[in-house]
Amino acid sequence: MSFWEVFLPALLRGFIETLKILAIAAPISVAWGVVLGSARVYGNRFVSLLAAGIVGLFRGFPLIVTLLIIFFGLAELGIYLTPFWAAVLGFILCSGAYQSEYVRGAIRSVDVGQSLAARALGMSKTQELLYVILPQALRRALPGISNEIIYMIKYSSLAYIVGVVEMFSVSKHFNSLYFRPIEIFFTVAIIYLAMTTSATISFKLLESKLRIPGLEVEV
Amino acid sequence: MVLRAEDIHKSYGETAVLKGISFEVGRGETKVICGPSGAGKSTLLRCLNLLTRPDRGCVWLEDVELTSPSVNINEMRQKIGFVFQEFNLFNHLTALDNVMIGLTRVKKMPKNEAKRIAEEKLLTVHITEDLWNKYPAQLSGGQKQRVAIARALAMDPVIILYDEPTSALDPHLIGEVLEVMKELARKKITGLVVTHEIGFALSVADEIMFMYDGRILERGPPKEVVFNPKYEETARFFKRISELYGVRR
Numbered sequence: 001m002s003f004w005e006v007f008l009p010a011l012l013r014g015f016i017e018t019l020k021i022l023a024i025a026a027p028i029s030v031a032w033g034v035v036l037g038s039a040r041v042y043g044n045r046f047v048s049l050l051a052a053g054i055v056g057l058f059r060g061f062p063l064i065v066t067l068l069i070i071f072f073g074l075a076e077l078g079i080y081l082t083p084f085w086a087a088v089l090g091f092i093l094c095s096g097a098y099q100s101e102y103v104r105g106a107i108r109s110v111d112v113g114q115s116l117a118a119r120a121l122g123m124s125k126t127q128e129l130l131y132v133i134l135p136q137a138l139r140r141a142l143p144g145i146s147n148e149i150i151y152m153i154k155y156s157s158l159a160y161i162v163g164v165v166e167m168f169s170v171s172k173h174f175n176s177l178y179f180r181p182i183e184i185f186f187t188v189a190i191i192y193l194a195m196t197t198s199a200t201i202s203f204k205l206l207e208s209k210l211r212i213p214g215l216e217v218e219v
Numbered sequence: 220m221v222l223r224a225e226d227i228h229k230s231y232g233e234t235a236v237l238k239g240i241s242f243e244v245g246r247g248e249t250k251v252i253c254g255p256s257g258a259g260k261s262t263l264l265r266c267l268n269l270l271t272r273p274d275r276g277c278v279w280l281e282d283v284e285l286t287s288p289s290v291n292i293n294e295m296r297q298k299i300g301f302v303f304q305e306f307n308l309f310n311h312l313t314a315l316d317n318v319m320i321g322l323t324r325v326k327k328m329p330k331n332e333a334k335r336i337a338e339e340k341l342l343t344v345h346i347t348e349d350l351w352n353k354y355p356a357q358l359s360g361g362q363k364q365r366v367a368i369a370r371a372l373a374m375d376p377v378i379i380l381y382d383e384p385t386s387a388l389d390p391h392l393i394g395e396v397l398e399v400m401k402e403l404a405r406k407k408i409t410g411l412v413v414t415h416e417i418g419f420a421l422s423v424a425d426e427i428m429f430m431y432d433g434r435i436l437e438r439g440p441p442k443e444v445v446f447n448p449k450y451e452e453t454a455r456f457f458k459r460i461s462e463l464y465g466v467r468r
Contacts, residue, residue: 116270117307117367121321121374122297131324135311212311214356 007174014170021156025091026149033099041107042129058097066090071162087159095152102144106137146203150196221246221378221409227276236262238433247407251420254430260413264382268299300371300379304386306363308355314366315351318373340369344399361392381412429453
């Protein structure tokens with residue numbers, strides 16, 4: 001069997017593993033980011049401080065260290081996660097922290113008059129957040145959110161550190177067997193590029209779909 | 220009595236903005252508050268639905284004391300319409316949805332019933348069907364303010380507070396908004412209006428309250444306060460206003 005006949009099927013399995021990680025971690029990290037970002041602006045002092053602490057922690061740790069702590073550190077405390085779920089959890093915690101900052105900034109950017117009008121109608125703080133502020137803030141946060149997801153597509157390769165057999169780990173393994181770095185890593189790089197490009201295009205489409213007529217300046 | 224304010228005080232740091240304001244608005248009445256900027260008019264209005272909490276004093280809505288700590292203010296605010304100078308329509312919602320959202324989300328009304336009421340209120344303020352699905356950014360200032368009035372009306376409030384509703388409008392759009400407000404006043408929708416539009420006050424207000432330096436300096440029937448004021452400050456203010464704005468009737 002030629003190199004490619006062995007490499008490509010293995011790479012495909014790795015690719016599917018990468019997709020599985022992203023399919024779970026990306027949406028949950030966005031949701032977690034929305035919760036954290038909202039908590040920082042709308043939470044009471046305790047909740048807001050707690051959220052700020054969580055963000056500070058997971059934005060401050062290098063992701064690779066977070067992953068090792070989750071996988072090996074938790075195991076020492078008797079909490080055993082499979083490599084796959086350790087990676088997913090690490091990505092959610094790290095990415096959610098970054099996402100929350102985009103969300104927080106976007107919430108802050110919504111005109112205070114929108115809050116006043118919501119309250120004057122009798123909305124509770126939660127209703128105000130859900131029905132008035134977030135629908136506007138998330139539209140504004142979308143470029144940042146897509147930016148962070150593109151990062152995640154690429155740093156999902158760090159899952160190899162806890163032993164997930166994803167795309168990067170497969171290629172690293174094959175390179176040590178066959179030592180054909182140009183073919184192997186270039187193929188992998190192209191696949192990552194294809195993934196980030198499709199993410200970019202999808203978010204562009206989503207942005208234009210969610211556009212509020214008349215609100216943006218037409219160029 | 221629909222609304223009663225008793226000895227309202229409010230300070231920001233060292234600056235006392237409201238220095239003991241008391242008044243009342245009866246059912247079906249329209250009262251106008253005017254006065255120079257910095258007199259505390261907007262602060263007073265916001266103290267009435269507790270968007271700003273007064274430091275001292277009570278606000279009563281019908282027979283409930285809003286300023287009492289045990290009151291669920293969100294519930295009470297449903298009964299107090301509020302129209303802002305800057306409209307503050309929800310940017311992400313169409314005109315129709317702006318009017319419906321209070322009904323569906325706050326009053327938990329079924330969608331079709333909310334839609335029926337919203338459409339009726341939009342027609343009341345002369346927003347025709349072709350504008351119902353427009354977003355705020357696609358509407359003129361006058362249209363936006365009328366949608367905002369419809370949004371307040373839809374909640375079936377016992378009183379509507381207007382905070383300089385025409386001050387952010389181009390002069391040629393002021394008329395359409397004042398016309399709607401006059402129609403509501405004539406329908407005996409209780410209203411408290413902060414405005415410099417003396418013509419509006421003269422044609423529909425039951426009383427003018429002239430605010431000066433955190434107090435109500437003078438109050439009475441519009442014609443008396445405007446044309447025959449007791450105080451020098453009042454006279455100076457109305458003279459200046461009529462020079463600047465003219466009197467629109």
